Amino acid sequence: MTEPHHTPRGLAAAKKALFAGLRFTSLRLRLVVVFALVALTAAVSASGIAYWLNREAVLTRTQDSALSDFQQEMQNRAAVLPEHPTQGELQHAANLMANSSQHFSVLLTATDENGRDVVGNSDLDAFTPADVPASLRRAVNKKQKITENNKAPYHLYWQRITQDGTPYLVGGARVNGGPSGYMLKSLEPEAKDLGSLAWSLGIATALALIGSALLAQAAAATVLKPVHRLGVAARRLGEGKLDTRLRVSGTDELADLSRTFNRTAENLEKKVADMSAREEASRRFVADMSHELRTPLTAITAVTEVLEEELDAETGSVDPMIEPAVRLVVSETRRLGDLVENLMEVTRFDAGTARLVLDDLDIADQITACIDARAWLDAVELDAERGMTVRLDPRRLDVILANLIGNALKHGGSPVRVSVRTEGSDLVIAVRDHGPGIPEDVLPHVFDRFYKASASRPRSEGSGLGLSIALENAHIHGGEITAANSPEGGAVFTLRLPQQEQEPKHETNSPEGGDR
Structure with a gap:
């Protein structure tokens, strides 16, 4: 069993189709990414705003309720204590204050009759004087000046802290002429609620992103399908199928x-x-x-x-x-x-009716016969290996050689040297003269029909079609002719003809335009 293989043309077509598919996919991907980014930005912004508003609302509500109850308990319990209470009195008052519906821990501090600091704590393990931030303690114990806008010497202050990863609310106030009190309330339930809210908003954002990607895919398909049809139609038009038309629907x-x-x-x-x-x-x-x-x-x-x-x-x-x-x-x-x-x-070339009649030729004998038939043997030097056989149309090769050599003899200088060599699978015939060469502004036009290098010489012995016909005969063989100036002087015309086995380039011969 032979292994499958790909021709160069098949590989080129496959690469072309692959690149076209990649470009199509790339455009689709860009549309999906843009849709997804817009949806993600909108969802994240909406989720962030919703989370922030809910967080502030939950924390503010809990904070206001706890501080309000703490302030009320300070007025009801701490305000009735003597100016210099004992540790037992402070402890009893702290325990009563901790029984509030807000379930916070209470810490009361004062000085006894001997000037010593005494502390009353409702929960020795959970709330100690070391848990109260120094900045909060200073603010609570700082006596404010009584003015029209400030009716009390001491005010209620609060601060949010985190201990061992758990958020807390710490508040403090002082009774005029009495003890200082502090409260500690855990915000862990609210943090859990906010965490659940964040997860819900995250899931909603992910669902919105997936939905936007699906909508983007559908929108991309809707947009790119007409674009794909337009691309196919444009390629058909470029291939010469001028009757290609698109089916039109809609008004967009x-x-x-x-x-x-x-x-x-x-x-x-x-x-x-x-x-x-x-x-x-x-x-x-x-x-x-x-x-x-x-x-x-x-x-x-x-x-x-x-x-x-x-x-x-x-x-x-x-x-x-x-x-x-x-x-x-x-x-x-x-x-x-x-x-x-x-x-x-x-006319036959223009009509596409020229055709090849191929035969196996000894290239050296063919060139010698062309030179001998026109009596150019004394003016032309031939450098060709004998026995080199090629498959060409002898009549058309004779036309090419006659035009190139005759042009070199007429416009160049003797001797004209014709050299034959092979480069890979190509046959290369170079015709060089020893004249002044071809002007640089003339080189691009030497194969143009009826082109005259000098406007002052509109007439010449030739028809002005020789080099053009030689080029067409080279093209029909699948070859090429180039003109250049030799660095050593003179002009060089190089004929390159492929010799690999392939179908020659020709058109079907018409009944009235065939070769004779």
Whole structure:
């Protein structure tokens, strides 16, 4: 069993599809993330505000109730104590005050008749003088000045503290001329309630985040589906399928975009159709004109051949006065014949009807035959290994070589050197002359049709189509021709033809445009 394999084209298509999928997923992911972030921000903000409001409400309510009861107990119990109470009196009063509905611990401090500090504590283990913050003790025992706005010398103060991870409320007050009292109330029940509230808000936030992600997924699918269809349609349009249209539904921005795409595609199809019609008409005109010119040109060529024979005859039957004119007619007739043939060849390339007739060739013999047929043996040096066989169209290769070598002899300088080598699987033929080279501003245009390097020389012996036809013949083989200047002087035209086994580039031959 053979293992599966992928062709380069298949790998490229797979990579293209993968990248397209990644881009699509990336856009979907960005939409989901944006939705999720907005929902998360809103949920966290709402949960934070709700938690803060509830926390303040719960703590304020508990705190106000405890401090209110403590202040009332101080007025009812501590205010009736003598100015210098005993430790037992303080202890009894503290126990009575601790029986309040708020269930706080009480600590009373005073001085006895001997000036010693005495302490009364309702819970020796839970509340001692060391548990009272120094700042709170100083504030409670500080006597305030009596004014219009301040009717009492001592005030009630409170502070929230944490001991061993448990929150407490500590309050303190002093009776005018009596003991100082402090209360300690645990806020652990309220902390547990607030913890439950935080968990509930956290769960609600997580559910909101999940819901927003699902809604974002649905919204992304709703938004990206038309965008995906638009992308597919754009790719089809780029592939030349100009009849591609989108089905439009709705009145939103995406529907407007689809309508705009359809109008653009319709206008593009019309313009391309008009351009194709004009190009076809122009190509048909050139082809018809070339065909129509061949019949009278054949007759004119026959006459010029007779005149040329008379010029070369020893009898000298042609008047010497008209001999220059006859030679001009003969030369221009040949040039016109070459132009017509080249126009017909260009027409076949433009129409896509040119085709290859491949054969196995000895490249050195083929180049030698091309040079010998045109009597260029004395002006051309060939550097090619004998016995190198290639599979090419011999007629089209001859056209390429004749144009490149003839161009080098005409516009360059002798000797012209033709070298053949192989680079990998490519056959490379370089044609170099020893002339002044090609101007840099001319190099990009040497293969353009009818291009003239100098505007002052609109006429030349050639048709202006030779290099263009040579390039088209290289393209139909799947190859390329490049022009450059050699560092050692002169111009170099390099023909590169692939030799790997592959389908040659050609179009189906039409009945009237085939090669002959």
